[in-house]
Amino acid sequence: MAGSRRAGIVNMAQGSENPNLISLDGLRRALRDRLHLLSPQVLRAAIFVLENPARVAFSSVRGLADEAGVNPATIVRLAKIAGFETFKPFRDVFREAVGSNEVHYGERAAALLGPTNAAEPDLAIRIGETAIGNIGTLFQPETRQTIRDAARALVGARRIFVAGFRSSYALAYYFAYAGRMAFPGIRLAQASGLPISDELAEMETGDALFIVTFSPYSQEALKATELARTLGVTVVIVSDSFTAPVTRGAGHVIEVPMAGPQYLPSLVAGTAACEALLAEMVQIAGDPAITAIEAFEKRVRAVGSYTE
Template sequence: MDPTLKTRITTELKAALPNLPKGLRTVAKYVIDYPSDFGLDSIRETARKTGVSTYTLVRLAERLGFGGYDELREPFRHALVSTSVQLEQPEWIERLREQGEPGQRQAETSLNTLAVVQRSLERQTPEQMQRVAAMLLNAPAVYLTAVRASYSLAYYLQYVGRMALPGLQLIPRHMNSAIDELHSANAGDVLIAITFTPYSRETIEACAFARRKGIKLVLISDSEIVSPEFSADETLIASALSTHHFSCYAGAMALIELLISILVDQGGAAAKARIKSYEDLRNETQVYWVAKKN
Protein backbone atom coordinates (compact mmCIF):
# COMPACT_ATOMS: atom_id res chain seq x y z
CA MET A 1 0.00 0.00 0.00
CA ASP A 2 1.12 3.56 -0.80
CA PRO A 3 2.59 4.81 2.53
CA THR A 4 1.65 8.39 1.64
CA LEU A 5 -2.04 7.61 1.07
CA LYS A 6 -3.12 8.33 4.65
CA THR A 7 -1.37 11.71 4.59
CA ARG A 8 -2.89 12.58 1.22
CA ILE A 9 -6.39 11.70 2.45
CA THR A 10 -5.92 13.87 5.53
CA THR A 11 -4.66 16.78 3.42
CA GLU A 12 -7.63 16.46 1.07
CA LEU A 13 -10.07 16.40 3.99
CA LYS A 14 -8.55 19.55 5.50
CA ALA A 15 -8.87 21.38 2.18
CA ALA A 16 -12.46 20.21 1.62
CA LEU A 17 -13.67 20.77 5.19
CA PRO A 18 -15.17 24.28 4.81
CA ASN A 19 -17.35 23.18 1.88
CA LEU A 20 -18.62 19.85 3.21
CA PRO A 21 -22.20 19.40 4.43
CA LYS A 22 -22.56 19.32 8.22
CA GLY A 23 -22.62 15.52 8.61
CA LEU A 24 -19.64 14.93 6.32
CA ARG A 25 -17.77 17.81 8.00
CA THR A 26 -18.27 16.14 11.40
CA VAL A 27 -16.83 12.86 10.12
CA ALA A 28 -13.95 14.56 8.29
CA LYS A 29 -12.93 16.44 11.42
CA TYR A 30 -13.04 13.20 13.42
CA VAL A 31 -10.79 11.43 10.89
CA ILE A 32 -8.30 14.32 11.03
CA ASP A 33 -8.30 14.52 14.84
CA TYR A 34 -8.42 10.80 15.66
CA PRO A 35 -6.74 8.93 12.78
CA SER A 36 -5.71 5.98 14.95
CA ASP A 37 -9.20 5.46 16.37
CA PHE A 38 -10.63 5.74 12.87
CA GLY A 39 -8.26 3.07 11.63
CA LEU A 40 -9.04 0.81 14.56
CA ASP A 41 -12.82 1.05 14.99
CA SER A 42 -15.64 -0.59 13.04
CA ILE A 43 -18.04 1.49 10.98
CA ARG A 44 -20.72 1.22 13.67
CA GLU A 45 -18.33 2.32 16.40
CA THR A 46 -17.14 5.31 14.35
CA ALA A 47 -20.77 6.24 13.64
CA ARG A 48 -21.49 6.09 17.37
CA LYS A 49 -18.50 8.25 18.27
CA THR A 50 -19.28 10.89 15.64
CA GLY A 51 -23.05 10.87 16.11
CA VAL A 52 -23.80 10.26 12.43
CA SER A 53 -25.26 7.36 10.48
CA THR A 54 -23.17 4.63 8.88
CA TYR A 55 -24.56 5.87 5.56
CA THR A 56 -22.82 9.23 6.16
CA LEU A 57 -19.50 7.43 6.61
CA VAL A 58 -20.02 5.58 3.34
CA ARG A 59 -20.91 8.87 1.62
CA LEU A 60 -17.63 10.43 2.75
CA ALA A 61 -15.67 7.47 1.41
CA GLU A 62 -17.44 7.70 -1.95
CA ARG A 63 -16.92 11.47 -2.09
CA LEU A 64 -13.17 10.87 -1.73
CA GLY A 65 -13.24 8.34 -4.56
CA PHE A 66 -13.19 5.12 -2.54
CA GLY A 67 -15.41 2.11 -3.15
CA GLY A 68 -16.63 2.01 0.44
CA TYR A 69 -15.89 2.66 4.09
CA ASP A 70 -13.40 -0.19 4.53
CA GLU A 71 -11.39 1.01 1.54
CA LEU A 72 -11.16 4.48 3.08
CA ARG A 73 -10.23 3.11 6.48
CA GLU A 74 -7.54 0.72 5.22
CA PRO A 75 -4.71 3.32 4.83
CA PHE A 76 -5.32 4.36 8.43
CA ARG A 77 -5.24 0.74 9.60
CA HIS A 78 -2.05 0.18 7.64
CA ALA A 79 -0.35 3.21 9.19
CA LEU A 80 -1.87 2.64 12.58
CA VAL A 81 0.09 3.82 15.57
CA SER A 82 -2.41 3.49 18.38
CA THR A 83 -3.05 6.57 20.46
CA SER A 84 -3.77 4.38 23.46
CA VAL A 85 -0.71 4.89 25.64
CA GLN A 86 0.76 1.74 27.12
CA LEU A 87 1.57 2.75 30.66
CA GLU A 88 2.97 0.39 33.20
CA GLN A 89 0.51 0.84 36.04
CA PRO A 90 2.28 1.89 39.25
CA GLU A 91 1.61 -0.06 42.39
CA TRP A 92 -0.25 2.88 43.90
CA ILE A 93 -2.79 2.68 41.05
CA GLU A 94 -3.41 -0.97 41.87
CA ARG A 95 -3.77 -0.14 45.56
CA LEU A 96 -6.37 2.48 44.71
CA ARG A 97 -8.37 -0.06 42.70
CA GLU A 98 -8.57 -2.28 45.77
CA GLN A 99 -10.26 0.46 47.84
CA GLY A 100 -13.78 0.15 46.55
CA GLU A 101 -15.67 2.33 44.10
CA PRO A 102 -14.10 5.70 45.16
CA GLY A 103 -10.62 4.21 44.83
CA GLN A 104 -11.44 2.75 41.41
CA ARG A 105 -12.70 6.14 40.23
CA GLN A 106 -9.55 7.84 41.50
CA ALA A 107 -7.38 5.22 39.81
CA GLU A 108 -9.21 5.68 36.51
CA THR A 109 -8.81 9.45 36.60
CA SER A 110 -5.15 9.26 37.64
CA LEU A 111 -4.30 6.82 34.87
CA ASN A 112 -6.11 8.99 32.32
CA THR A 113 -4.11 12.04 33.43
CA LEU A 114 -0.81 10.19 33.06
CA ALA A 115 -1.84 8.96 29.61
CA VAL A 116 -2.96 12.43 28.50
CA VAL A 117 0.39 13.93 29.46
CA GLN A 118 2.35 11.21 27.67
CA ARG A 119 0.15 11.36 24.58
CA SER A 120 0.49 15.15 24.37
CA LEU A 121 4.27 15.15 24.71
CA GLU A 122 4.95 12.26 22.34
CA ARG A 123 3.12 14.08 19.52
CA GLN A 124 5.55 17.01 19.51
CA THR A 125 8.44 16.86 17.06
CA PRO A 126 11.73 18.70 17.71
CA GLU A 127 11.45 20.26 14.24
CA GLN A 128 8.08 21.88 14.93
CA MET A 129 8.98 22.98 18.45
CA GLN A 130 12.13 24.66 17.09
CA ARG A 131 10.08 26.40 14.37
CA VAL A 132 7.60 27.71 16.92
CA ALA A 133 10.34 28.90 19.27
CA ALA A 134 12.18 30.69 16.46
CA MET A 135 8.95 32.33 15.29
CA LEU A 136 8.24 33.67 18.78
CA LEU A 137 11.79 34.79 19.57
CA ASN A 138 12.19 36.60 16.24
CA ALA A 139 8.80 38.32 16.25
CA PRO A 140 8.63 42.10 16.84
CA ALA A 141 5.68 41.50 19.21
CA VAL A 142 3.96 38.39 20.58
CA TYR A 143 0.35 38.37 21.75
CA LEU A 144 -1.36 35.61 23.73
CA THR A 145 -5.11 35.07 24.05
CA ALA A 146 -7.51 32.60 25.65
CA VAL A 147 -10.79 32.73 27.56
CA ARG A 148 -12.71 30.67 30.10
CA ALA A 149 -10.87 27.57 31.35
CA SER A 150 -8.02 28.06 28.85
CA TYR A 151 -7.27 31.47 30.34
CA SER A 152 -5.44 29.87 33.28
CA LEU A 153 -3.07 28.17 30.83
CA ALA A 154 -2.47 31.44 29.00
CA TYR A 155 -1.84 33.32 32.25
CA TYR A 156 0.81 30.82 33.30
CA LEU A 157 2.46 30.85 29.87
CA GLN A 158 2.64 34.65 29.96
CA TYR A 159 3.80 34.84 33.58
CA VAL A 160 6.73 32.45 33.09
CA GLY A 161 7.29 32.83 29.35
CA ARG A 162 8.05 36.55 29.63
CA MET A 163 11.45 35.55 31.04
CA ALA A 164 12.34 34.55 27.48
CA LEU A 165 9.85 36.87 25.75
CA PRO A 166 9.73 40.08 27.81
CA GLY A 167 7.24 41.63 25.38
CA LEU A 168 4.74 38.75 25.59
CA GLN A 169 1.31 40.37 26.01
CA LEU A 170 -1.72 38.58 27.44
CA ILE A 171 -4.86 39.94 25.78
CA PRO A 172 -7.50 41.19 26.23
CA ARG A 173 -6.74 43.62 29.03
CA HIS A 174 -8.92 46.12 30.86
CA MET A 175 -12.24 44.63 29.69
CA ASN A 176 -11.35 45.11 26.01
CA SER A 177 -11.71 42.45 23.35
CA ALA A 178 -8.73 40.63 21.88
CA ILE A 179 -9.51 42.25 18.53
CA ASP A 180 -9.23 45.70 20.12
CA GLU A 181 -5.77 44.78 21.36
CA LEU A 182 -4.71 43.36 17.99
CA HIS A 183 -5.79 46.48 16.12
CA SER A 184 -2.33 48.01 16.50
CA ALA A 185 -0.46 44.77 15.72
CA ASN A 186 1.53 44.52 12.52
CA ALA A 187 2.26 41.87 9.92
CA GLY A 188 5.11 39.75 11.26
CA ASP A 189 3.85 39.88 14.83
CA VAL A 190 2.68 36.58 16.33
CA LEU A 191 -0.53 35.61 18.11
CA ILE A 192 -0.57 32.53 20.36
CA ALA A 193 -4.16 31.32 20.83
CA ILE A 194 -5.21 28.61 23.28
CA THR A 195 -8.62 26.98 22.90
CA PHE A 196 -10.10 23.54 23.48
CA THR A 197 -13.45 21.93 22.73
CA PRO A 198 -15.94 23.63 22.83
CA TYR A 199 -13.94 26.27 20.99
CA SER A 200 -14.44 29.87 22.09
CA ARG A 201 -16.12 32.17 19.59
CA GLU A 202 -14.06 35.10 20.98
CA THR A 203 -10.82 33.20 20.32
CA ILE A 204 -11.92 32.13 16.84
CA GLU A 205 -12.76 35.74 15.93
CA ALA A 206 -9.39 36.93 17.25
CA CYS A 207 -7.55 34.29 15.21
CA ALA A 208 -9.47 35.11 12.03
CA PHE A 209 -8.83 38.84 12.54
CA ALA A 210 -5.12 38.23 13.12
CA ARG A 211 -4.77 36.20 9.94
CA ARG A 212 -6.52 38.92 7.91
CA LYS A 213 -3.93 41.40 9.22
CA GLY A 214 -1.03 39.15 8.27
CA ILE A 215 -0.20 38.28 11.87
CA LYS A 216 1.35 34.84 12.29
CA LEU A 217 -0.66 32.37 14.35
CA VAL A 218 0.44 29.63 16.76
CA LEU A 219 -2.51 27.56 17.97
CA ILE A 220 -2.46 25.37 21.09
CA SER A 221 -5.50 23.12 20.93
CA ASP A 222 -6.84 19.58 20.81
CA SER A 223 -7.36 19.75 17.04
CA GLU A 224 -5.84 21.21 13.90
CA ILE A 225 -9.33 22.13 12.74
CA VAL A 226 -10.80 24.64 15.17
CA SER A 227 -12.72 26.67 12.60
CA PRO A 228 -12.95 26.88 8.80
CA GLU A 229 -12.52 30.65 9.20
CA PHE A 230 -8.73 30.49 9.54
CA SER A 231 -5.69 28.23 9.47
CA ALA A 232 -2.71 28.51 11.81
CA ASP A 233 0.95 28.71 10.83
CA GLU A 234 1.71 26.15 13.54
CA THR A 235 -0.65 24.02 15.65
CA LEU A 236 0.54 22.30 18.81
CA ILE A 237 -1.87 19.50 19.65
CA ALA A 238 -2.51 18.43 23.25
CA SER A 239 -4.80 15.60 24.23
CA ALA A 240 -7.71 16.72 26.41
CA LEU A 241 -9.50 13.40 26.96
CA SER A 242 -11.14 13.28 30.34
CA THR A 243 -13.03 10.98 32.71
CA HIS A 244 -15.39 13.82 33.66
CA HIS A 245 -17.52 16.30 31.71
CA PHE A 246 -14.79 18.87 31.10
CA SER A 247 -11.47 18.73 29.28
CA CYS A 248 -8.36 17.51 31.07
CA TYR A 249 -5.70 20.22 30.78
CA ALA A 250 -2.78 18.23 32.18
CA GLY A 251 -1.50 17.50 28.67
CA ALA A 252 -1.81 21.14 27.61
CA MET A 253 0.13 22.26 30.69
CA ALA A 254 2.86 19.72 29.96
CA LEU A 255 3.08 21.02 26.39
CA ILE A 256 3.33 24.61 27.64
CA GLU A 257 6.11 23.57 30.05
CA LEU A 258 7.96 22.06 27.08
CA LEU A 259 7.57 25.27 25.07
CA ILE A 260 8.76 27.44 27.96
CA SER A 261 11.81 25.23 28.45
CA ILE A 262 12.79 25.59 24.80
CA LEU A 263 12.21 29.36 24.82
CA VAL A 264 14.36 29.84 27.92
CA ASP A 265 17.10 27.65 26.44
CA GLN A 266 17.07 29.50 23.11
CA GLY A 267 16.70 32.85 24.84
CA GLY A 268 20.34 32.48 25.83
CA ALA A 269 22.15 34.83 28.18
CA ALA A 270 19.43 37.49 28.04
CA ALA A 271 16.76 35.07 29.29
CA LYS A 272 19.04 33.75 32.03
CA ALA A 273 19.84 37.30 33.12
CA ARG A 274 16.14 38.16 33.40
CA ILE A 275 15.53 35.01 35.46
CA LYS A 276 18.40 35.86 37.80
CA SER A 277 17.18 39.44 38.18
CA TYR A 278 13.70 38.18 39.06
CA GLU A 279 15.08 35.70 41.59
CA ASP A 280 17.28 38.42 43.15
CA LEU A 281 14.25 40.68 43.49
CA ARG A 282 12.24 37.96 45.22
CA ASN A 283 15.12 37.27 47.62
CA GLU A 284 15.53 40.98 48.40
CA THR A 285 11.80 41.30 49.05
CA GLN A 286 11.81 38.29 51.34
CA VAL A 287 14.80 39.62 53.29
CA TYR A 288 13.10 43.00 53.62
CA TRP A 289 9.90 41.57 55.09
CA VAL A 290 11.75 39.23 57.44
CA ALA A 291 13.82 42.15 58.70
CA LYS A 292 10.73 44.34 59.10
CA LYS A 293 8.91 41.61 61.00
CA ASN A 294 11.82 41.22 63.41
Protein backbone atom coordinates in the same frame (compact mmCIF):
# COMPACT_ATOMS: atom_id res chain seq x y z
CA MET B 1 -34.80 -15.89 14.75
CA ALA B 2 -31.34 -15.67 16.30
CA GLY B 3 -29.73 -16.08 12.87
CA SER B 4 -31.82 -13.30 11.31
CA ARG B 5 -31.13 -11.05 14.28
CA ARG B 6 -27.37 -11.55 13.83
CA ALA B 7 -27.55 -10.95 10.09
CA GLY B 8 -29.40 -7.72 10.65
CA ILE B 9 -26.88 -6.12 13.01
CA VAL B 10 -23.41 -7.53 12.52
CA ASN B 11 -22.52 -4.91 9.88
CA MET B 12 -23.68 -1.94 11.89
CA ALA B 13 -20.66 0.11 10.83
CA GLN B 14 -21.19 -0.73 7.15
CA GLY B 15 -20.37 2.17 4.85
CA SER B 16 -16.96 2.82 6.38
CA GLU B 17 -13.91 0.87 5.22
CA ASN B 18 -12.68 0.97 8.82
CA PRO B 19 -15.47 0.64 11.38
CA ASN B 20 -13.11 2.00 14.03
CA LEU B 21 -13.39 5.41 12.37
CA ILE B 22 -17.13 5.68 13.03
CA SER B 23 -18.13 8.70 15.10
CA LEU B 24 -19.87 8.40 18.45
CA ASP B 25 -22.94 10.06 17.00
CA GLY B 26 -23.03 7.55 14.15
CA LEU B 27 -22.47 4.62 16.47
CA ARG B 28 -25.24 5.72 18.83
CA ARG B 29 -27.68 6.21 15.94
CA ALA B 30 -26.83 2.77 14.57
CA LEU B 31 -27.39 1.16 17.96
CA ARG B 32 -30.64 3.03 18.53
CA ASP B 33 -32.05 2.04 15.14
CA ARG B 34 -31.35 -1.65 15.77
CA LEU B 35 -32.46 -2.04 19.37
CA HIS B 36 -35.46 -4.12 18.30
CA LEU B 37 -33.09 -6.71 16.80
CA LEU B 38 -31.02 -7.29 19.94
CA SER B 39 -31.33 -10.14 22.42
CA PRO B 40 -32.57 -9.09 25.90
CA GLN B 41 -29.11 -9.04 27.51
CA VAL B 42 -27.41 -7.22 24.63
CA LEU B 43 -30.37 -4.83 24.54
CA ARG B 44 -29.86 -4.08 28.23
CA ALA B 45 -26.18 -3.34 27.58
CA ALA B 46 -26.93 -1.22 24.51
CA ILE B 47 -29.45 0.93 26.37
CA PHE B 48 -26.94 1.57 29.14
CA VAL B 49 -24.27 2.49 26.59
CA LEU B 50 -26.63 4.86 24.78
CA GLU B 51 -27.62 6.62 27.98
CA ASN B 52 -24.15 6.78 29.57
CA PRO B 53 -21.52 7.48 26.89
CA ALA B 54 -19.09 9.14 29.31
CA ARG B 55 -19.04 6.07 31.56
CA VAL B 56 -18.20 3.83 28.62
CA ALA B 57 -15.15 5.96 27.80
CA PHE B 58 -13.26 5.11 30.99
CA SER B 59 -14.60 1.73 32.06
CA SER B 60 -13.13 -1.73 31.67
CA VAL B 61 -15.21 -4.52 30.19
CA ARG B 62 -15.95 -5.88 33.66
CA GLY B 63 -16.67 -2.48 35.16
CA LEU B 64 -19.07 -1.57 32.36
CA ALA B 65 -20.77 -4.96 32.59
CA ASP B 66 -21.30 -4.53 36.34
CA GLU B 67 -22.84 -1.09 35.83
CA ALA B 68 -25.08 -2.28 33.01
CA GLY B 69 -26.16 -5.40 34.95
CA VAL B 70 -24.91 -7.88 32.35
CA ASN B 71 -21.94 -10.23 32.10
CA PRO B 72 -18.64 -9.14 30.46
CA ALA B 73 -19.20 -11.44 27.48
CA THR B 74 -22.34 -9.42 26.64
CA ILE B 75 -20.31 -6.20 26.46
CA VAL B 76 -17.80 -7.84 24.14
CA ARG B 77 -20.69 -9.17 22.07
CA LEU B 78 -22.16 -5.67 21.78
CA ALA B 79 -18.82 -4.30 20.59
CA LYS B 80 -18.62 -7.01 17.93
CA ILE B 81 -22.20 -6.36 16.85
CA ALA B 82 -21.22 -2.71 16.41
CA GLY B 83 -18.51 -3.80 13.96
CA PHE B 84 -15.45 -3.89 16.23
CA GLU B 85 -13.21 -6.92 16.72
CA THR B 86 -12.62 -6.18 20.42
CA PHE B 87 -13.94 -3.93 23.18
CA LYS B 88 -10.98 -1.50 23.12
CA PRO B 89 -11.63 0.16 19.71
CA PHE B 90 -15.33 0.29 20.59
CA ARG B 91 -14.47 2.15 23.81
CA ASP B 92 -12.01 4.38 21.95
CA VAL B 93 -14.90 5.89 19.97
CA PHE B 94 -16.45 7.02 23.26
CA ARG B 95 -13.11 8.10 24.71
CA GLU B 96 -12.33 10.28 21.69
CA ALA B 97 -15.78 11.86 21.88
CA VAL B 98 -15.30 12.68 25.57
CA GLY B 99 -12.45 14.95 24.45
CA SER B 100 -14.75 16.73 21.99
CA ASN B 101 -18.18 18.32 22.23
CA GLU B 102 -20.04 15.09 21.34
CA VAL B 103 -20.34 14.38 25.06
CA HIS B 104 -21.41 17.47 26.95
CA TYR B 105 -20.28 18.68 30.37
CA GLY B 106 -23.49 17.50 32.05
CA GLU B 107 -23.05 13.95 30.79
CA ARG B 108 -19.43 13.94 31.91
CA ALA B 109 -20.38 15.20 35.36
CA ALA B 110 -23.15 12.60 35.67
CA ALA B 111 -20.62 9.87 34.91
CA LEU B 112 -18.73 10.81 38.09
CA LEU B 113 -21.73 9.68 40.12
CA GLY B 114 -21.83 6.18 38.68
CA PRO B 115 -21.57 3.18 41.02
CA THR B 116 -18.11 1.90 41.88
CA ASN B 117 -16.87 -1.58 42.58
CA ALA B 118 -13.69 -3.27 43.74
CA ALA B 119 -12.72 -4.29 40.20
CA GLU B 120 -12.59 -0.65 39.01
CA PRO B 121 -9.90 1.90 40.00
CA ASP B 122 -11.31 4.77 42.03
CA LEU B 123 -11.95 8.10 40.33
CA ALA B 124 -8.71 9.76 41.42
CA ILE B 125 -6.68 6.84 40.04
CA ARG B 126 -8.56 6.94 36.74
CA ILE B 127 -7.97 10.68 36.41
CA GLY B 128 -4.27 10.20 37.16
CA GLU B 129 -3.85 7.32 34.74
CA THR B 130 -5.60 9.24 31.98
CA ALA B 131 -3.47 12.35 32.60
CA ILE B 132 -0.28 10.29 32.39
CA GLY B 133 -1.53 8.69 29.19
CA ASN B 134 -2.31 12.11 27.70
CA ILE B 135 1.20 13.35 28.44
CA GLY B 136 2.70 10.22 26.89
CA THR B 137 0.60 10.76 23.78
CA LEU B 138 1.64 14.42 23.60
CA PHE B 139 5.40 13.89 23.70
CA GLN B 140 5.81 11.89 20.52
CA PRO B 141 8.73 12.71 18.17
CA GLU B 142 6.58 14.64 15.70
CA THR B 143 5.03 16.74 18.46
CA ARG B 144 8.42 17.57 19.93
CA GLN B 145 9.49 18.91 16.54
CA THR B 146 6.29 20.95 16.29
CA ILE B 147 7.01 22.49 19.71
CA ARG B 148 10.57 23.37 18.66
CA ASP B 149 9.37 25.00 15.43
CA ALA B 150 6.72 26.98 17.32
CA ALA B 151 9.32 28.07 19.87
CA ARG B 152 11.59 29.41 17.13
CA ALA B 153 8.71 31.37 15.64
CA LEU B 154 7.81 32.92 18.99
CA VAL B 155 11.39 33.79 19.91
CA GLY B 156 11.76 35.54 16.56
CA ALA B 157 8.64 37.66 17.07
CA ARG B 158 8.84 41.32 18.08
CA ARG B 159 5.93 40.95 20.51
CA ILE B 160 3.88 37.93 21.56
CA PHE B 161 0.19 38.44 22.27
CA VAL B 162 -1.32 35.67 24.42
CA ALA B 163 -5.01 34.80 24.60
CA GLY B 164 -7.24 32.10 26.03
CA PHE B 165 -10.91 32.14 26.93
CA ARG B 166 -12.96 30.54 29.70
CA SER B 167 -11.10 27.50 31.08
CA SER B 168 -8.39 27.99 28.43
CA TYR B 169 -7.54 31.28 30.13
CA ALA B 170 -5.72 29.38 32.89
CA LEU B 171 -3.14 28.08 30.41
CA ALA B 172 -2.86 31.43 28.65
CA TYR B 173 -2.26 33.18 31.98
CA TYR B 174 0.42 30.69 33.00
CA PHE B 175 2.19 30.97 29.64
CA ALA B 176 2.14 34.78 29.79
CA TYR B 177 3.26 34.99 33.42
CA ALA B 178 6.10 32.49 33.14
CA GLY B 179 7.03 33.68 29.68
CA ARG B 180 7.37 37.34 30.62
CA MET B 181 10.18 36.45 33.01
CA ALA B 182 12.36 35.64 30.01
CA PHE B 183 10.61 37.57 27.23
CA PRO B 184 9.33 41.01 28.26
CA GLY B 185 7.58 41.37 24.92
CA ILE B 186 4.89 38.86 25.95
CA ARG B 187 1.49 40.44 26.56
CA LEU B 188 -1.58 38.75 28.03
CA ALA B 189 -4.30 40.19 25.84
CA GLN B 190 -7.04 40.25 28.49
CA ALA B 191 -4.92 41.86 31.20
CA SER B 192 -5.56 45.54 30.43
CA GLY B 193 -9.35 45.47 30.70
CA LEU B 194 -9.77 46.62 27.11
CA PRO B 195 -12.02 44.65 24.76
CA ILE B 196 -10.03 41.79 23.26
CA SER B 197 -10.57 43.13 19.75
CA ASP B 198 -9.05 46.49 20.72
CA GLU B 199 -5.96 44.89 22.21
CA LEU B 200 -5.35 42.49 19.36
CA ALA B 201 -5.88 45.26 16.82
CA GLU B 202 -2.48 46.53 17.97
CA MET B 203 -0.78 43.47 16.44
CA GLU B 204 1.48 44.15 13.48
CA THR B 205 3.55 42.16 11.03
CA GLY B 206 6.47 40.75 12.98
CA ASP B 207 4.33 40.03 16.05
CA ALA B 208 2.93 36.63 17.04
CA LEU B 209 -0.32 35.44 18.57
CA PHE B 210 -0.21 32.50 20.99
CA ILE B 211 -3.67 31.17 21.71
CA VAL B 212 -5.05 28.22 23.69
CA THR B 213 -8.42 26.80 22.76
CA PHE B 214 -10.20 23.47 22.75
CA SER B 215 -13.63 22.04 22.02
CA PRO B 216 -16.15 23.58 22.27
CA TYR B 217 -14.21 26.41 20.62
CA SER B 218 -15.03 29.96 21.68
CA GLN B 219 -16.11 32.62 19.20
CA GLU B 220 -13.50 34.96 20.69
CA ALA B 221 -10.70 32.54 19.81
CA LEU B 222 -11.97 32.22 16.25
CA LYS B 223 -12.18 36.00 15.84
CA ALA B 224 -8.70 36.46 17.30
CA THR B 225 -7.09 34.04 14.85
CA GLU B 226 -9.00 35.54 11.93
CA LEU B 227 -7.76 39.01 12.89
CA ALA B 228 -4.19 37.71 13.20
CA ARG B 229 -4.35 36.24 9.69
CA THR B 230 -5.69 39.52 8.34
CA LEU B 231 -2.82 41.44 9.94
CA GLY B 232 -0.17 39.01 8.74
CA VAL B 233 0.73 37.89 12.27
CA THR B 234 2.31 34.51 13.03
CA VAL B 235 -0.17 32.28 14.89
CA VAL B 236 0.78 29.52 17.33
CA ILE B 237 -2.13 27.49 18.70
CA VAL B 238 -2.39 24.89 21.46
CA SER B 239 -5.58 22.94 20.77
CA ASP B 240 -7.11 19.49 20.96
CA SER B 241 -7.42 19.14 17.19
CA PHE B 242 -5.48 20.02 14.05
CA THR B 243 -8.80 20.46 12.26
CA ALA B 244 -10.43 22.84 14.76
CA PRO B 245 -12.00 25.89 13.08
CA VAL B 246 -9.49 28.20 14.78
CA THR B 247 -6.48 26.43 13.26
CA ARG B 248 -7.15 27.49 9.67
CA GLY B 249 -4.14 29.39 8.44
CA ALA B 250 -2.20 28.97 11.69
CA GLY B 251 1.56 28.68 11.33
CA HIS B 252 1.97 26.18 14.16
CA VAL B 253 -0.58 23.92 15.85
CA ILE B 254 0.40 21.91 18.93
CA GLU B 255 -2.25 19.22 19.30
CA VAL B 256 -2.77 18.08 22.88
CA PRO B 257 -4.95 15.19 24.11
CA MET B 258 -7.49 16.36 26.68
CA ALA B 259 -9.50 13.23 27.41
CA GLY B 260 -10.40 12.42 30.99
CA PRO B 261 -13.26 11.23 33.18
CA GLN B 262 -13.75 14.66 34.77
CA TYR B 263 -16.53 16.92 33.47
CA LEU B 264 -14.22 19.48 31.79
CA PRO B 265 -11.45 18.53 29.36
CA SER B 266 -8.20 17.75 31.15
CA LEU B 267 -5.65 20.60 31.12
CA VAL B 268 -2.70 18.46 32.24
CA ALA B 269 -1.24 17.80 28.79
CA GLY B 270 -1.99 21.40 27.77
CA THR B 271 0.00 22.66 30.75
CA ALA B 272 2.86 20.33 29.82
CA ALA B 273 2.80 21.65 26.26
CA CYS B 274 3.05 25.24 27.52
CA GLU B 275 5.93 24.31 29.83
CA ALA B 276 7.79 22.52 27.05
CA LEU B 277 7.25 25.42 24.66
CA LEU B 278 8.60 27.94 27.17
CA ALA B 279 11.61 25.74 27.93
CA GLU B 280 12.41 25.45 24.22
CA MET B 281 12.08 29.22 23.84
CA VAL B 282 14.54 29.86 26.66
CA GLN B 283 16.97 27.33 25.23
CA ILE B 284 16.78 28.94 21.79
CA ALA B 285 17.12 32.49 23.12
CA GLY B 286 20.08 31.55 25.32
CA ASP B 287 21.88 34.01 27.58
CA PRO B 288 19.53 37.01 27.09
CA ALA B 289 16.59 34.92 28.34
CA ILE B 290 18.57 33.66 31.35
CA THR B 291 19.64 37.21 32.20
CA ALA B 292 16.03 38.40 31.99
CA ILE B 293 14.85 35.63 34.33
CA GLU B 294 17.56 36.44 36.85
CA ALA B 295 16.68 40.14 36.74
CA PHE B 296 12.98 39.37 37.23
CA GLU B 297 13.70 37.23 40.27
CA LYS B 298 15.88 39.94 41.82
CA ARG B 299 13.12 42.52 41.37
CA VAL B 300 10.36 40.45 42.95
CA ARG B 301 12.61 39.47 45.85
CA ALA B 302 13.64 43.09 46.36
CA VAL B 303 10.03 44.15 46.90
CA GLY B 304 9.37 41.32 49.36
CA SER B 305 7.13 39.21 47.14
CA TYR B 306 8.35 35.94 48.63
CA THR B 307 8.28 34.68 52.20
CA GLU B 308 11.59 33.15 53.20
